[in-house]
Amino acid sequence: MINGKTVLAVIPARGGSKGVPRKNIKLLAGKPLIAWTIEAAKQSAYLDRVVVSTDDEEIASVAKNYGAEIPFLRPPELAQDDTPGIGPVLHALESLPSYNYVVLLQPTSPLRESQDIDRCIEVCREREVQACVSVTLADKPPQWMYHLDGKSRLQPLLPKQPFVARRQEAPDVYVLNGAVYVAQSEWLKHSRTFLTDVTAAYIMPKDRSLDIDSEIDFLVAAELQKSRV
Known part of the structure; x- marks a missing residue:
């Protein structure tokens, strides 16, 4: 709870991950x-309830062992490859009404800390905004990015922008790191997205912003976790 407002955390974890099979319960530095x-969620100063939204009994069992609640199993239609990421969050809000804020915490961000969760929530209150998401500094400026045309020729992503020869000359740009999404519950039900022109940003450092999507990411995350112990 923050300033008398209740906060629900939703951790989405379906069983059918394709890139890394059974990714959500694969061991990382000795833990699923x-x-x-x-x-990290259990250590937050503001989260009133931490629930895992899953369609998978094994994931549910693992999550319970680590202190999360499993108040429902996610319907199969919300656990498909093409299910929008907002779907499980809206389903959780329908199943568990009366929370003022909802926080989406993806399990693929294992380096995120409780302070990141709390600071993102605080930003919503301090700036009086409906939503806040975590971001990190982009590795490369968009002026260095290209797509390929039908003949595999380079086409600039920002064709009207002058080329930047040195990274130091480019303005800072930020990318979503997938770690923390916070929104007022009623606002989110109507917007159906965390990302609008009123969404605020919470900047996280690179060493806590890894989003796991491959076996290589697992190896990198494991080494980073070991260095933090």
């Missing part, structure tokens, strides 16, 4: 991947 997110 999802455990790192549950533990």
Whole structure:
């Protein structure tokens, strides 16, 4: 709870991950991947309830062992490859009404800490905005990015922008890191997205912003976790 407002955390974890099979419960530095997110959430100063939204009984069992609640199993139609990321969050809000804020915590961000969760929530209150999401500094400026045309020729992503030869000359740009999404519950039900022109940003450092999507990401995350112990 923050300033008398209740806060629900939703950790989405479907069983059918394709890039890394059974990714959400694959061991990372001695713990299932999802455990790192549950533990960070449990250490938050503001989260009133931490629930895992899953369609998978094994994931549900693992999540319970680490202190998360499983008040429902997610319907199969909300656990498909093409299910929008907002779907499980809206389903959780329908199943568990009366929370003023909802926080989406993806288990693929195991380096995120409780301070990141709390600071993102605080930004919403301090700036009086409906939503806040975590971002990190982009590795490369968009002026260095291209797409390919039908003949595999380079086409600039920003064709009207002058080329920047040195990274130091480019303005800072930020990318979503997938770690923390916060929104007022009623606002989110209507907007159906965390990302609008009123969404605020909370900047996280690179060493806590890894979003796991491959086996290589697992190896990098494991080494980073070991260095933090």
